[in-house]
Amino acid sequence: MSSLKSDISNYKELLSQYLESRDEAVLYQAEQFSKQTIQQNISPDEIVNEHYQALQELIPNMDETVKDSFQFLIETMISYGLAYQEHQVLREKQIELRSEIGVAANMQETLLKTQIPDYTTIDIGVKSVPAKEMNGDYHHFIRDTQGNLGVAVADVIGKGIPAAFCMSMIKFALESFSDNQIYPEWVLDSLNRVVFRNLEEGMFVTMFYGLYDIYTHQFYYSSAGHEPCFVYRSDSDEFEKIDAKGLLLGVENDVIYEQRQTTITKGDYIVLLTDGVTECRMGDRFLKQQEVLDVIKLYADLPSSDIAENVFKHFERLQDFDLRDDITIIVIKRNE
Amino acid sequence: MNLHIDDHQEGDVTVLKLSGEIDAYTAPQLKEKLLALVEENPTVHVDLARVSYMDSTGLGVFISALKTSKEKEHALKLINLQENVYRLFNITGLNDVIDIENTVRGELS
Known part of the structure; x- marks a missing residue:
């Protein structure tokens, strides 16, 4: 002393x-x-x-x-x-x-890391920001043996550490699917069974799953209770809502997931979002989906990764911006 | 914002009237009340007329309640949903598995 x-x-x-x-x-x-x-x-x-x-x-x-x-x-x-x-x-x-x-949080990042596949014909960008330390959003890319792109964006209801464990399960399930079976309706059906059997009560997952055929530029998609996503059409200069019918993952054992498809032409781009984007508060009101799309359009000429980054920064700069939920934005652009 | 929870009996139907916002902060008290009601009463109606906002945590509560009511062979019904709240049930596909009264109301000012 x-x-x-x-x-x-x-x-x-x-x-x-x-x-x-x-x-x-x-x-x-x-x-x-x-x-x-x-x-x-x-x-x-x-x-x-x-x-x-x-x-x-x-x-x-x-x-x-x-x-x-x-x-x-x-x-x-x-x-x-x-x-x-x-x-x-x-x-x-x-x-x-x-x-x-x-x-x-670091472990989560390492475990759930997904590599953005590199293509010459399409350009992929992602921005995912957690509201707290652990991210309740998840996105995943798979490239099948023919080179086609599988893309998943998911939001786990029930946040924090349990949600992170749930996402690891989903990731490993997604990676275990063999290469020739990655059509969206099949992926969601299989995942739903995995989640239903293994998830504790009170936790559910919304997921949008898409398969981009790199040769025909067909985009196949299914949704498990996820927010609608969008395709920007260069010929009409407008966003088209893409959505398919399907229940949240993990609620019931037998669910039929509708699968739809759309053609992506040169200059079009696909925008996948989680609902955190529209659950942001600006003062006492919520952000509207149309506002998000308008901002995306502002940066549309940039590479996809810059679009996603700039859209998030745009809202972050606004006054009274309150990030209530995790946010994920994925942009897939057809180049040629 | 708080959530006000109030239940009363209307003949054979137990009515749970909610008013306010359902989010991560208010969901636990709703869950406790709703699960107990669904467990004990054969017919429960949840009146959401005065619920102006609900996030995904709220969905979790209703899914749990649905599970309990199915196990007990009881009936659970959601009534008087505002448009933005109904939207959430519609997007998630839950309107196909949960009994929701069709009359959708516009937003209360």
């Missing part, structure tokens, strides 16, 4: 300076002193005791009643000291927990 000792003599010094001069600058030093003692975990009763010792030296003939009152004050301060110690322990625990959540 040598540092405490040096502080004690310092305290006495400060106190005597103040009693002589009543100088405000010394009061400021007292404030600095208290910050130092907090850093060194010195409890309030120790400081009162210090004050008492210092006074005894500075005022040798102190009244006995005053002395006794200090004993009384020191006793009173002891429970403050204990509360303070408890506070310190909780703070340390909080730091520990936060770092564990950080580790979990």
Whole structure:
């Protein structure tokens, strides 16, 4: 406790300076002193005791009643000291927990990492931003043996760490499907059974799954209760809603997922979103889907990854923007 | 914003009237109340006329309630949904598995 000792003599010094001069600058030093003692975990009763010792030296003939009152004050301060110690322990625990959540979030990122396949005919961009540390959105790309692109975007209802585990399950299920079976209706049907059997009650998944035929530029898609997605049509300069009927994953065992298809022509692009995008609040209102599409159009001439990035930044810059839910935006553009 | 939950009996039907917003903060209290009601009463109607906003956490509550009511062979019905709340049931395909009264109301001011 040598540092405490040096502080004690310092305290006495400060106190005597103040009693002589009543100088405000010394009061400021007292404030600095208290910050130092907090850093060194010195409890309030120790400081009162210090004050008492210092006074005894500075005022040798102190009244006995005053002395006794200090004993009384020191006793009173002891429970403050204990509360303070408890506070310190909780703070340390909080730091520990936060770092564990950080580790979990990192693990999630590593586990769920998906490589964006590289094509010359199409250009793919993704932006996914969690509202909290753990992301409840998930997206995944698969390239089949013929080179076609499978793309999934999902939102797990029920957030945080359980959602992250659920997504790992979905990822490994998606990767286990053999290469010639990745038509959307089949993928969602199979995933639904996996999720129904394995997910704890109260957790559900919405997913939009698409298969982009790289040779014919047909886009096949199915939806498991997911927000509608969009295709920008270059000939009409308008967005077309693409949606298919299908229940959320994990609610019932036997579900038929409708599969639809559309032709992507040169200059068209596909926009896949999670509903977090439209659940953002701007002050006291919600963002409308049309506003998101309008912003996407603003950046449409950029490469896909820049479109996704810029759309998110655009909203982030706006005042009163409140990211309530995780956001994922995927853009797939046909180049040639 | 809070969620106000109130239940009363109308003949054979137990009516649960909700008013406010259903989100991650209010869903737990709704879940507790609704699951208990569905467990004990043969016919439960949930009146959502005064629910202006619901997020996906709310869907989770109704799916759990649906499960419980099926197990018990009880009836659960949602009535008086505002348009934006109905939209959520429609998108997720839940309107096919949950009994939802058809009269969809516009947004209350």
